[in-house]
Amino acid sequence: xxxxxxRVGRGEYQSYCIxxxxxxxxxxxxxxxxxxxxxxxxxxxxxxxxxxxxxxxxGTMQHGLPEFKIANLFExxxxxxxxxxxxxxxxxxxxxLKLPENQLLQKVVNQKLEKLGTxxx
Amino acid sequence: xxxLKKDVQYIKGVGPNRAELLxxxxxxTLQDLITYYPRNYEDRSKPKTLFxxxxxxxxxxEVVATSKxxxxxxxxxxxxxxxxxxxxxxxxAVWFNQTYxxxxxxxxxxxxxxxxxxxKYRKIQIMSPVFDEYGTTQNTGRIIPIYPLTYxxxxxxxxxxxxxxxxxxxxxxxxxxxxxxxxxxSLLPINQATKSIHFPDKLQDFQKARTRLVFEELLMTQLxxxxxxxxxxxxxxGIAFSKKHxxxxxxxxxxxxxxxxxxxxxxxxxxDMESPKMMNRLLQxxxxxxxxxxxxxxxxxxxxxxxxxxxxxxxxxxxxQHLENFEKIFSRxxxxxxxxxxxxxxxxxxxxxxxxxxxxxxxxIGTHAVLEDNVEFKNLxxxxxxxxxxxxxxxxxxxTKKGQNPDTLVMSATPxxxxxxxxxxxxxxxxxxxxxxxxxxxxQTFAVSKHMQERVDNFIKKQIQEGRQAYIVxxxxxxxxxxxxxxxxxxxxxxxxEIFPEYRILYLHGKMKQKEKDEIMLKFKxxxxxxxIxxxxxxxxxxxxxxxxxxxxxxxxxxxxxxxSITW
Numbered sequence: 001x002x003x004x005x006x007r008v009g010r011g012e013y014q015s016y017c018i019x020x021x022x023x024x025x026x027x028x029x030x031x032x033x034x035x036x037x038x039x040x041x042x043x044x045x046x047x048x049x050x051x052x053x054x055x056x057x058x059g060t061m062q063h064g065l066p067e068f069k070i071a072n073l074f075e076x077x078x079x080x081x082x083x084x085x086x087x088x089x090x091x092x093x094x095x096x097l098k099l100p101e102n103q104l105l106q107k108v109v110n111q112k113l114e115k116l117g118t119x120x121x
Numbered sequence: 122x123x124x125l126k127k128d129v130q131y132i133k134g135v136g137p138n139r140a141e142l143l144x145x146x147x148x149x150t151l152q153d154l155i156t157y158y159p160r161n162y163e164d165r166s167k168p169k170t171l172f173x174x175x176x177x178x179x180x181x182x183e184v185v186a187t188s189k190x191x192x193x194x195x196x197x198x199x200x201x202x203x204x205x206x207x208x209x210x211x212x213x214a215v216w217f218n219q220t221y222x223x224x225x226x227x228x229x230x231x232x233x234x235x236x237x238x239x240x241k242y243r244k245i246q247i248m249s250p251v252f253d254e255y256g257t258t259q260n261t262g263r264i265i266p267i268y269p270l271t272y273x274x275x276x277x278x279x280x281x282x283x284x285x286x287x288x289x290x291x292x293x294x295x296x297x298x299x300x301x302x303x304x305x306x307s308l309l310p311i312n313q314a315t316k317s318i319h320f321p322d323k324l325q326d327f328q329k330a331r332t333r334l335v336f337e338e339l340l341m342t343q344l345x346x347x348x349x350x351x352x353x354x355x356x357x358x359g360i361a362f363s364k365k366h367x368x369x370x371x372x373x374x375x376x377x378x379x380x381x382x383x384x385x386x387x388x389x390x391x392x393d394m395e396s397p398k399m400m401n402r403l404l405q406x407x408x409x410x411x412x413x414x415x416x417x418x419x420x421x422x423x424x425x426x427x428x429x430x431x432x433x434x435x436x437x438x439x440x441x442q443h444l445e446n447f448e449k450i451f452s453r454x455x456x457x458x459x460x461x462x463x464x465x466x467x468x469x470x471x472x473x474x475x476x477x478x479x480x481x482x483x484x485x486i487g488t489h490a491v492l493e494d495n496v497e498f499k500n501l502x503x504x505x506x507x508x509x510x511x512x513x514x515x516x517x518x519x520x521t522k523k524g525q526n527p528d529t530l531v532m533s534a535t536p537x538x539x540x541x542x543x544x545x546x547x548x549x550x551x552x553x554x555x556x557x558x559x560x561x562x563x564x565q566t567f568a569v570s571k572h573m574q575e576r577v578d579n580f581i582k583k584q585i586q587e588g589r590q591a592y593i594v595x596x597x598x599x600x601x602x603x604x605x606x607x608x609x610x611x612x613x614x615x616x617x618x619e620i621f622p623e624y625r626i627l628y629l630h631g632k633m634k635q636k637e638k639d640e641i642m643l644k645f646k647x648x649x650x651x652x653x654i655x656x657x658x659x660x661x662x663x664x665x666x667x668x669x670x671x672x673x674x675x676x677x678x679x680x681x682x683x684x685x686s687i688t689w
Contacts, residue, residue, distance in 0.1 A: 001673055001676060001679045001680070001681055001682070002681060002682040003408065003534065003535065003660045003682065004592075004594055004657060004659070004660055004671060004673060004679075005564055005566065005671055005673075006407070006408030006409065006534070006660075007408075007592055007659060007660070007662055007665075007668070007671055008564060008592070008668055008669050008670065008671045009409065009561065009562065009563075009564040009669075010409065010664045010665065010666045010668075011665075011666025011667055011668075011669065012666070013589060013666075013667070013669040014562055014565065014669065015562065015564045015565070015669040015670070015671075016564065016565050016566070016567070016580075016584075016669060016670050016671070017564050017565070017566040017567070017670075017671045017672075017673070018566075018567050018569060018577055018580075018670070018671070018672045018673070019566065019567065019568040019569070019673050019676035020569055020570075020571060020573075020574070020577065020672065020673065020674050020675065020676055021568060021569075021570060021571075021675070021676040021677040022570065022571055022675065022677055023677050028677045031677075031681055032568035032676065032677075033568070034681060035566050035568065035676075035681065036566045036567065036568055039407075039557075039563055039564055039566075040407070040536075040555075041407040041408075041535070041536035041682065042407075042536040042538070042553075042555055044536075044681050044682050045535075045536050045537050045538055045541075045681070045682045046538050047681060048680060048681035048682045049538060049541070051681070068338055068339075068342075069156050069158060069338060070156075070158050070318075070331065070334045070335055070338055071335045071338045071339050072335075073541060073544065076335050076339070077540060079332065079335050079336055079339060080339055080540055080544060081540055082306070082336075083336060083339040083340045083343055084343055084540065084543055084544070086302070086306075086340060087340060087343040087344050087347055088347075090344065091344070091347045091348070091351065095347075095348070095351045095355075096348075096351075097344070097348070101299050101300070101301055102299060103299075104296065104297055104298060104299050105298075105299060105340075105341070105344060108297060108341045109341055109344045109345045109348055112341055112342065112345040113345050113348065113349065
């Protein structure tokens with residue numbers, strides 16, 4: 001909705017966004033409230049994540065995240081945060097994944113890169 | 122160790138026919154099969170007494186057959202009924218068109234059944250239950266995985282195949298995560314995780330298995346992106362743009378002052394450009410935060426340093442809009458801009474390609490037409506891709522190869538939290554414009570329930586009478602594109618016939634040809650239409666400053682923000 005709303009407010013005139021909604025669930029009301037209260041995309045995306053995380057799933061086709069076989073970026077945010085710290089640590093010590101203990105990682109990472117179309121680095 | 126690349130056809134219980142069906146699910150190898158994870162589980166391990174069963178729930182019951190199966194025929198259909206009971210109550214098990222069941226039960230024998238309970242008044246039925254003879258656990262008595270899409274394979278068949286596969290691989294899969302990570306983060310070994318994700322002994326078990334598998338998947342993705350970034354930075358020699366030509370010279374050309382956020386971002390970009398390392402930067406900023414000005418500044422620096430720049434937009438009409446904005450500024454500076462989109466004449470195109478090759482064009486603006494093989498630059502130094510979700514990593518590589526490792530700036534109008542940005546754009550450095558220009562009026566937003574329809578309509582009428590225009594967006598419906606089209610057309614008809622017969626209304630839909638979409642957008646821009654009814658395709662649209670109303674129908678069906686997508 002935030003991106004759609006961005007289509008107006010581009011000229012000199014006061015602009016309006018009208019959200020017609022049905023239903024009275026708490027998540028719906030919260031979402032409407034967020035939209036009415038702020039125009040700040042970063043605030044909205046934070047809230048979006050919180051609300052999506054709560055399990056009330058809507059507009060699944062909208063977010064278009066990369067496809068994971070098992071991970072779900074909304075539900076697995078806690079694991080993702082941990083993983084990002086781990087990944088940074090590994091890269092800081094061994095950016096090319098050449099150490100013996102990282103051989104397994106190198107193998108899978110190269111397969112991933114292959115899939116991305118970049119070839120093995 | 123087991124060969125996970127083995128063709129799925131050779132798994133016990135598969136064979137050529139079922140292999141074909143599995144292929145349709147994207148399952149070709151043993152590896153694909155064991156990573157086809159359940160979407161849910163049914164706990165068929167805890168029995169209830171008939172007395173405890175609640176109407177509508179799915180339950181496991183342990184009952185004795187008290188009759189033979191009685192078959193009733195109506196028309197072409199048959200119904201099978203079996204009287205059952207436990208110490209708390211009597212009930213009926215009911216199936217449809219399952220004639221073979223007639224010989225499956227013996228009076229006095231104990232069975233476990235799992236199915237949906239139908240309980241009205243004092244009558245209890247269990248509908249189309251799966252069952253086992255008491256003591257066996259083929260269909261009941263344990264936690265059963267439920268798989269996503271299975272095409273013509275029933276859950277039973279796919280489960281059986283999975284059982285065979287797991288018993289073949291269990292204990293034989295090579296570990297994929299280093300020992301030190303397993304220890305430090307208490308992750309399950311791969312063999313155990315693979316078994317428990319499909320066939321957990323207890324319901325909690327799958328959670329631990331899942332954590333391990335999610336950890337691995339996210340870690341490998343994150344590492345791949347970081348490695349890509351590292352490689353770009355350390356192993357590739359990029360362009361060091363001139364330190365003599367400062368972006369600040371360009372800023373003086375603007376009829377407005379930059380926000381602090383814009384200035385900060387420009388500093389980051391200028392530093393990147395002057396360094397001999399290749400720039401790979403994502404610029405995130407809300408719509409209207411002034412990303413185009415940033416692109417102009419970067420292009421200016423590139424051109425002044427003796428290089429060409431290319432600006433890619435997702436649609437022809439957006440590219441055209443960019444060209445207009447660029448020319449306003451760059452024509453004064455004698456920097457030559459050109460537009461390359463698929464709609465232009467062959468002659469014009471050939472002319473552009475030649476001048477591009479000769480270095481007479483400084484800034485090329487276009488759609489994915491600029492990716493074609495025959496587009497050659499003399500000296501490409503900067504690539505700006507707008508709304509990168511329309512392009513994806515592969516195409517990004519393609520354009521990068523058109524120069525000697527040009528610097529790249531990726532623009533995104535979808536602000537996302539940092540954690541997500543790191544996994545979606547982990548190969549890029551990230552700049553953020555988190556501030557809007559001070560003179561912008563806040564868009565007033567109202568959430569209204571449906572019974573306010575008339576007031577909303579009157580409000581729109583008033584604005585249109587004052588000369589404004591409106592967008593009305595209807596949501597994507599899940600049942601497929603054709604239904605989307607239908608819902609847009611229906612809504613357009615309703616508005617045109619019943620609500621605003623006096624106004625000019627057109628509709629826009631993702632299934633239309635690009636040319637058709639561009640034409641409609643142009644009509645709206647030129648105020649030949651008052652109201653544009655559309656699906657979410659207008660999200661990436663052109664500026665229509667005169668349009669000041671956005672109505673979102675069925676807003677409850679939309680997410681708050683789209684998270685940018687990239688093609689993997």
